[in-house]
Amino acid sequence: MTQKAVVAEKKVGKTKKSGADFLIDGLKKQKVEVIFGYPGGAVLPIYDALYESGVFHVLARHEQGSIHAAEGYARITGKPGVVIATSGPGATNIVTGLADAMIDSLPLVVFTGQVATSVIGSDAFQEADILGITTPITKHNYQVRKPEDLPRIIKEAFYIASSGRPGPVLIDIPKDVAVLEGEAEADPEMDLPGYQPTLQPNYLQIRKLVEAVSGAKRPVILAGAGVLHAKASAELKQYAEQQGIPVVHTLLGLGGFPADHPLFVGMGGMHGIYAANMALSKCDLLINIGARFDDRLTGNLASFAPEAEVAHIDIDPAEIGKNVPTKIPVVGDAREALVQLIAQNGKNPDASEWIQQIKDWKEEFPYWYEENGNELKPQKLMEMLHEKTNGDAIVVTDVGQHQMWAAQYYTFNKPNAWVTSGGLGTMGFCVPAAIGAQLAQPDATVAAVVGDAGFQMTSQELGVIAEMNLPIKIIIVNNHSLGMVRQWQEIFYKGRYSHSLLPHQPSFVKLAEAYGIKAYKVTTIDEAEEKMAEAFKTDGPILLDMNVTPDENVYPMVAPGKGINEMVGVKK
C-alpha cells in the first residue's frame, strides 16, 4: 500500500464513543501493559470503562505511590508509565511524582479527573487547578474539552512523553468529557508543529569532537542518564574502548558503562570517588554525554573542570551551555552521536600517562570504611547485597545516606538496573518505584534499599506488594535517624541534631507481617549474611529491617560550595 493509501484508509471510519471509551482505546493502542491509579468521583466514568476492559490496573494505596510506581516502570522499560488519579486531592497527591519525573526525564502519561466543564472555576467539590499547578513540572499538559479530541491528545501525549528528552505529560479530563460521546477517527494525525526533537547530530560538530579527541592528552567522558534513555550503553562501551577514553558516571548514569571495566573511573560528584572528581578536575577534554551538569555533580562551578575544553552531547539543546560554557555542542540522541563517532574512528588521543594517573588515583583513594567486628556497617551491607545478588539485581533506592552507599558499593555492570530519585531527591520514592520496576521485569531480582525514615513515607504500598505477591526484597538500612540530615548537622551544624534522630520506630517486622509479608530483624553481620541469603532464595516478598551503625557518615564528600577537587574524607 502506498503512503497515501494508508492515510486515506485511516481517514475513514470515524467512531462514536464516550470520552472514557476513547481513553481505554488509546491505552490499548499504545500497548500499555499496566496502569497505576486510584479512583474517585471525577474519574468514576473512566473507572467504569476500565472495568472489564482487560487493561491491567494496579491500585496503589496512595496516589503518590501510583506515580512513583509508574516512574519505576518507566525507568526500567523506557516506556511511559501511566497513572490515573481523581480530581482535587488525587491530582495534588501526584505533584511530587511529576516534579520527580520532570527533573529526572522519565516518560509518564498521567490522567487526572476534573470537575465537569460547567463548574470549572467555581471552586467546585474536589476542584484543583491542576493545569496551573503542574505547568512548571510537566513537559506538556492538556485539558480535554471535547471527547473527540481524546484519541489525538493521547497519541500526542505518549509521543511527547517518550521522544526527545523524555518527561511527564498530564491530561486533565473533566467528568462530563469522559461521559459525553464524540465522533473521532481511530487513529488521528498528531498536531504538533512546534515539537520536533533533533535526533541526528550535526556532522560538523561530530567532526569537531573527533578533532578535539585526537588532540587531547587528558580526555574523559562524563556519562549521564541520557545514555540509558538512548539505550546507548553498548555504543558507549564501544566508543570508549575504540578511543581509549576513561568514563565517569553521574549518579543517575550508573550502569550505563560497566563498573568492572578498566576504563571506568567511578561516580563523580558530591559523594563520588576521588579519582572521578580528580579526572573531571584535571582533564583537558570533557565529553559530556547525556548529563546535565547538576550542581551535585559539578560542585562549585567556578572551579569545575578548569582546564577542560567541554563537549556536550545532549538531546535537549537547552542543557548545553546552561551551567558550563561549552565549546563543542552536539545536539542529538546519544546513541546516534556515538554511532557517528564510532564510524569516524578518529585518531586516538595520546593518553597513556593520563590513564595511568587515573589508575593510581583509583588505587590510592578507593571508597573506604572502618570495620568493627560483627557490627553491620551500611557499606558492608551494600557489598553483601552485591554478593548475594551476583550484582545482577535491579536496585531501587530511596533518598539519603543509604542511597549514596548503594551507588558507591553496589557496582553496577549493566544498564537499567538502578532506580533512584536523583534530581528531586524524593524520600518515599523507593517502595512504590520498586513495585513499578518489578512489574516491568517480573523475573528480575528487585532489591528495594530504603532508609528507616523514607520507608515510613510510603510504607502503605506494602499492601500492593503483599496483594500481588511481588517478590521484592525490601532492605531497610536502619540507622534510627534521618541519616543524611544528621550527617550534615554533625558536620555543618556542630552536632546539633535538630529533629533528625528517629529512635521511636514501629516494629517494621510486625508492620510487614501485618500485611502478610515475611520479615526479619537483623543486627549483626552474621545475621545479615544468613537472612540476606535466605531473602534472595525466597520466592515472594520479604522485608529485612537491618540495624546499621547509627552514626556512620557518607564519605568522601564535597562540602556544598566547594570545588569537587576539594574532597574531604578521601582516606581513613
Place this chain on the structure above:
Amino acid sequence: MKGILSLLVNNRPGVLNRITNLFSKRNYNIESITVGHSEQEGISRITVVVQVDDENVIEQMTKQLNKQIDVLKVTDITSQSIVARELALLKVVATSQTRSEIYALIEPFRGSVIDVSKESLTIQITGETDKIEAFIELLKPYGIKELARTGTTAFPRGTQRSTNNKSLSIV
C-alpha cells in the same frame, strides 16, 4: 542589557501561562510582554522584553521557550533591525494655564489628545520605548494622574541592514 524575543505560539488554553511560568521558574525578569493575533489564524505573536545580565541568558531563554510544545518559533530580535512600537495612555493634570503648553509638547511627539476634561487631558502616544519615556519625563512636572503602557510589540524589518545600528523610528 535589554533583550527582545518574538514568539509565535499556538493560540490554545494555557499557553500564556506556560510561557510566563517559564520566566518565573527560571528566574528571568520580564520587563513587558504583549500578546495578540498574528497573521495566521490560531497563532498568536508574543513579544517579550527582558532585562538580562548577558546574551547567554537570552540564549537560554530562547532554548527553554523553544522546548514548549505550543511554541512554534522563537526569534531573538535583540540585535536585529526591527520595528518596535509601544502605546501609552497618559492622563495629565491640565489647568487653563498649562493646557496650551502641554499641547505644544504633544505636537512634536505626534501624540493625540483622546479625552478632555476640566482638570485633565488624556493623551495617546505610540513609538519606541525611548520616545515614550522621554515624553513621560516631559509631562511629569504637570502631574501624571494615570499612566498605562502596553509594552513593546515588534518584529524584524522587511530588509535587514548589515549594520547593527538600531534604526530610529519616524513615529
